[in-house]
Structure formats: C-alpha cells, structure tokens
Amino acid sequence: MNVLVIGSGGREHAIVHKMKQDGIKNIYCAPGNAGIEELATCVPLKVDDVRGLVDFALEKKVYLTVVGPESALQAGVVDAFTASGLTIFGPTRQAALLETSKSFAKTLLKKYDIPSPHFEVFDTSADALDYAGTIAYPAVIKADGIAAGKGVIIVADRSQAAAAIRDIMDNRVFGDAGKVVLIEEFLKGAESSYFVVANERGFVPLGSARDYKRLCDHDDGPNTGGMGALSPSDKLSPQLEEKVVNKIVSPLMGALEKEGIVYRGVLYAGLMIVGGEPYVLEFNARFGDPETQALLPRLEGEMIGILTDSAKGRTFSDRLSLRQDVSVCVVMASKGYPAGPQANTVIEGLKDAVGKDIFIFHAGTKNERGVIKTAGGRVLGVTALGENAHGARERVYKAINSIVFDGAQFRSDIGL
Ligand SMILES: Nc1ncnc2c1ncn2[C@@H]1O[C@H](COP(=O)(O)OP(=O)(O)O)[C@@H](O)[C@H]1O
Ligand SMILES: [Mg+2]
Structure with missing residues (x-):
C-alpha cells in the first residue's frame, strides 16, 4: 500500500511516524525534510504544485494522500485529486472556507446559533x-x-x-x-483547541491540545507559528469536552449537512472558555502544527483506517483511543526566528536525545551528506509523554538539553 503525505513540517513528520507505526511500508512525502527522510521517500514537489502531485499519485497508484498545510488546501489539491479519482484526506477548497474565510465561518455559526463572539x-x-x-x-x-x-x-x-x-x-x-x-x-478566558476527524456521515473525536503562540516564556514576545503544545489541554476537563461536542461539533455537523457542504478531514476548533462555556474563535481545516506533534504520539491503535473512512465518505468503522498520558511538545527554533531565521547551522546530539516515549520531529532541517543542519524558522519539535505534565516536562527538557545548535530558541514553560 502506497501512501503520500503532503508537507514538510513537524506535523507531517508526526503523521508519517504514526503511519509507520500503523505498518504502512511505502510512504512518500512531498517535499518532506531530513527527519521524514528516515521513514519515507521524499519527493521534491512543492505543496501547491497541484498537477505535479496528482501526476505523482497516479503514477505510484497512491492509495491515500494526507494533506498537511492549508496552503495545499487553498491551492485546490483535494479538488484536483478527487477529480482524478484519487483518495485524499482533507476538505475541498469550498469546504476549507471554514478556515480560509472567517466571515464564512462566523456567518454559518451565527445562522445555526453555535456559540461564538x-x-x-x-x-x-x-x-x-x-x-x-x-x-x-x-x-x-x-x-x-x-x-x-x-x-x-x-x-x-x-x-x-x-x-x-x-x-x-x-x-x-x-x-x-x-x-x-x-x-x-473580545472574550476574556482560557484558550484550547479541540480536534475531530469528520465527513458527511459523522465524526470521530481526536482530543484536545493547548498551544503556545508567543516566542518567549509567560506569553511574551512576538507571535510565531507555535512554540509548543500540551495535550490534553489543561483547560478542557472531560465535562467541558462533552459540552464542546454537544454545543459546537454536533450542531456544526448538522449545519454543514443543511447547507449541503461535504466536509472531509480534520476539523480543528479554536475555542475560548468563558465561565465554563466554550465559544468558537475560529476553525482550522487541517491538523494543527505543533498540536499534532503532541496529539498523535498519544494515539493508540491505528489511524490510517479512520483517515481513509473520512476521505472516502464512509461511516466511521472505528473510534480513536488515546493514552491517558500527558504529552508535551517543545519547539526548537532558529536564531532570529520569527523575524529573520538563520539557516545552515549544524545540529548535534539528535541521536542521544531519543528514548522511549520521546519523539524528535523535524521541521526546518536538511541533510547535507549525513550532516543535519537547520533550514528554516522552526527546526525541531521534541515531544515526550509522561504520567502528568510535570513528568512529561522533565523528560522533554532533558531531551532538549542534549540537542545543540547555535542560537537555538525554545520556551521553558510549555506545560507548566
Ligand atoms: N474574540 C476574541 N476575543 C479574544 N481573543 C481573541 C478573539 N479572537 C481571536 N483572539 C485571539 O487571537 C488569536 C488569533 O485569532 P484566530 O481567530 O485564532 O486567528 P488566526 O489563528 O487565523 O490568526 C487567538 O488565538 C486568540 O488568542
Ligand atoms: Mg488561531
């Protein structure tokens, strides 16, 4: 079975890693990175090279393609794959409007009385x-x-x-x-994200995460693509999760059905919790990054079946089960990130950092004749599982301390 993952970040490394655990032998990744290369065959195609990606998938008879970044969705990758008879996990351009047009999403929420500012x-x-x-x-x-x-x-x-x-x-x-x-x-409260895998027949809960957007500890400094994640979110109790499902996810599925919108893929709700009630700030139409790097290592059992059910519009044959453990992901970024990240710095200590329930996901990395170097803003996502946040933090920072590259930036308060 051939599978293709589109993207080159830590999120895609986490997806490829999970597919490998699911026993998929032949994984392609376009374009991938130096970490993904160890598990998959990297293909030098850009994420918005729609024609190139379709041709590649046809040639290799790819069974399932999984889209990482929203730029690929916006470029119409899902529409083109579907038109060519290929199976692809992710929403069409029209359905992805839930993310790519905030007025579209908010107007839908309002029409169906789903809580939102x-x-x-x-x-x-x-x-x-x-x-x-x-x-x-x-x-x-x-x-x-x-x-x-x-x-x-x-x-x-x-x-x-x-x-x-x-x-x-x-x-x-x-x-x-x-x-x-x-x-x-403006709503004042605690933020969390909640993820489901959906299609027109229903959805499967995927769990929660909290992300850390600012560069520096205590939420100081400029905004970034994300400097870390904690899963499950410490701000979403099981009772609150139930409210999110009953007051937001289920009504949204009903709204999409009434509007005739077929949504297949991950649906990511960005939430603000105010006075014990969840409100939707936004939707994302894909796996979050770095949230996925914290979430996927907690998944027990197979993921591929659920993604395939979603992509084919089938009734979900299975649920996803998550380990009780808490997962902490800390992003290591380049010197100068986010304003002007520096590349080409040698990364050392990667081998010493790995261990049981410790995962080193690559983002902006490249392999130059066996030497791993930085190649982007966010360089690595280091994830550790633990019995609680304290335990996961101890393990993740121990791993991080053994990884060295010049000017590395990371937060020390993820999961604190
Ligand atoms: N109505 C709101 N009240 C308070 N804070 C908000 C509100 N909307 C957005 N924010 C803050 O701004 C951040 C970014 O907004 P969001 O809607 O998630 O857009 P995007 O992720 O596309 O930048 C949120 O994570 C939250 O911290
Ligand atoms: Mg957001």
Missing part, C-alpha cells in the same frame, strides 16, 4: 471605521482571509482600531486577505 463584517473601511466608533473596547479586528497567523489584531481603543482597519483594508498589509474585515467582541 458577536461580530460584524465590513467590505469598506468607511463602514468599519464608523462601526469602530460605536463599540466597547478592547475589541478584535480580523482580516477575513489567510494572513499567515498575523491577521488578527486585538485593539485597546478606537484609534488603535482605526489604525488596524486602515492597515488591513486600505494599505492591504495582508494582501487580498484584507478585502473584508470582521470586528469582533
């Missing part, structure tokens, strides 16, 4: 600026489209709101993602 949508800056004069602060200004995780600005007063609106809509600092803007009520 109050919002208004604007397609001219004049209207948005007027509205900004009538609301309470702090408030949240959001670019409608995909803005590399930078399109959401929390503003303290009307003048900050005006500056954000002008930047997004008039100066187009996020390009076309800022054609439309949302102004949203």
Whole structure:
C-alpha cells in the first residue's frame, strides 16, 4: 500500500511516524525534510504544485494522500485529486472556507446559533471605521482571509482600531486577505483547541491540545507559528469536552449537512472558555502544527483506517483511543526566528536525545551528506509523554538539553 503525505513540517513528520507505526511500508512525502527522510521517500514537489502531485499519485497508484498545510488546501489539491479519482484526506477548497474565510465561518455559526463572539463584517473601511466608533473596547479586528497567523489584531481603543482597519483594508498589509474585515467582541478566558476527524456521515473525536503562540516564556514576545503544545489541554476537563461536542461539533455537523457542504478531514476548533462555556474563535481545516506533534504520539491503535473512512465518505468503522498520558511538545527554533531565521547551522546530539516515549520531529532541517543542519524558522519539535505534565516536562527538557545548535530558541514553560 502506497501512501503520500503532503508537507514538510513537524506535523507531517508526526503523521508519517504514526503511519509507520500503523505498518504502512511505502510512504512518500512531498517535499518532506531530513527527519521524514528516515521513514519515507521524499519527493521534491512543492505543496501547491497541484498537477505535479496528482501526476505523482497516479503514477505510484497512491492509495491515500494526507494533506498537511492549508496552503495545499487553498491551492485546490483535494479538488484536483478527487477529480482524478484519487483518495485524499482533507476538505475541498469550498469546504476549507471554514478556515480560509472567517466571515464564512462566523456567518454559518451565527445562522445555526453555535456559540461564538458577536461580530460584524465590513467590505469598506468607511463602514468599519464608523462601526469602530460605536463599540466597547478592547475589541478584535480580523482580516477575513489567510494572513499567515498575523491577521488578527486585538485593539485597546478606537484609534488603535482605526489604525488596524486602515492597515488591513486600505494599505492591504495582508494582501487580498484584507478585502473584508470582521470586528469582533473580545472574550476574556482560557484558550484550547479541540480536534475531530469528520465527513458527511459523522465524526470521530481526536482530543484536545493547548498551544503556545508567543516566542518567549509567560506569553511574551512576538507571535510565531507555535512554540509548543500540551495535550490534553489543561483547560478542557472531560465535562467541558462533552459540552464542546454537544454545543459546537454536533450542531456544526448538522449545519454543514443543511447547507449541503461535504466536509472531509480534520476539523480543528479554536475555542475560548468563558465561565465554563466554550465559544468558537475560529476553525482550522487541517491538523494543527505543533498540536499534532503532541496529539498523535498519544494515539493508540491505528489511524490510517479512520483517515481513509473520512476521505472516502464512509461511516466511521472505528473510534480513536488515546493514552491517558500527558504529552508535551517543545519547539526548537532558529536564531532570529520569527523575524529573520538563520539557516545552515549544524545540529548535534539528535541521536542521544531519543528514548522511549520521546519523539524528535523535524521541521526546518536538511541533510547535507549525513550532516543535519537547520533550514528554516522552526527546526525541531521534541515531544515526550509522561504520567502528568510535570513528568512529561522533565523528560522533554532533558531531551532538549542534549540537542545543540547555535542560537537555538525554545520556551521553558510549555506545560507548566
Ligand atoms: N474574540 C476574541 N476575543 C479574544 N481573543 C481573541 C478573539 N479572537 C481571536 N483572539 C485571539 O487571537 C488569536 C488569533 O485569532 P484566530 O481567530 O485564532 O486567528 P488566526 O489563528 O487565523 O490568526 C487567538 O488565538 C486568540 O488568542
Ligand atoms: Mg488561531
């Protein structure tokens, strides 16, 4: 059986690793990285090279393709694979609007009374600026489209709101993602993410995680792609998880059905918990990174069957079971990340760091004649499992301390 994974980050390494555990012998990854290379055949195709990917999958008779990054979804990879009769795990471009258009997602939530902060949508800056004069602060200004995780600005007063609106809509600092803007009520609470694998017939819960977006300890410093993750989230009790399923996931599945939207893939809900109630901040249409690096090592049993059921639109034949253990993933990033990451630094100590229930997932790495070097902003994700967060933290930081590269940055408070 041939399987193809699209992407090159720690998320994709975690997916490939799980597939290997599932007993899949022949795994391809496009384009992959130096860690993935040890488990899979890496193929030098870009994640948005739709034609190249389809041709490759046809040629190799790939049984199932799994999409990592949203850029591939947005490029229409799923639509093209499906049109060629190939089986692919991930939503079509239309269904991925749940992530790629915040106004689309929020309007659907509102129509079906699914809890989410109050919002208004604007397609001219004049209207948005007027509205900004009538609301309470702090408030949240959001670019409608995909803005590399930078399109959401929390503003303290009307003048900050005006500056954000002008930047997004008039100066187009996020390009076309800022054609439309949302102004949203600010919610104060605790954030968590919740994941399910879905299709038009139902869903399978995949568990929760908490991610750490800021570069430095205590949530200081600039925003990043994610500096670590804790799974399960310490902010989502089993009772709260039940509420998330009953008040958010199930009603959303009903809403998609009524709207005639076939959604296949991972559905990732970004949540704010306020007074014991979950509210949706956003959806992502894919596995999160680094959350997936914390989540997948907790999975017991096979994953491939569930992904295949989702992709083929079949009734799920199985549930996913998760180990009770707590998982902590700490990202090691390059010197200069996120503003100007430096590449080509030799990474040492990788072999000494591995151990039972310790996983070293590669992201921005490359293999130059046997020497592993940095090749991007986020370099490695180191995950450890433990009986509790304390135990997992001890093990993950012990592993991290044996990995050395010049200028490495990582947070020391993940899971604390
Ligand atoms: N309504 C809100 N109230 C408070 N904080 C918010 C709100 N919406 C977003 N945020 C904060 O901004 C972050 C990014 O927003 P999100 O909607 O997840 O967009 P994206 O991940 O696409 O940048 C969230 O993780 C959260 O910390
Ligand atoms: Mg988010």
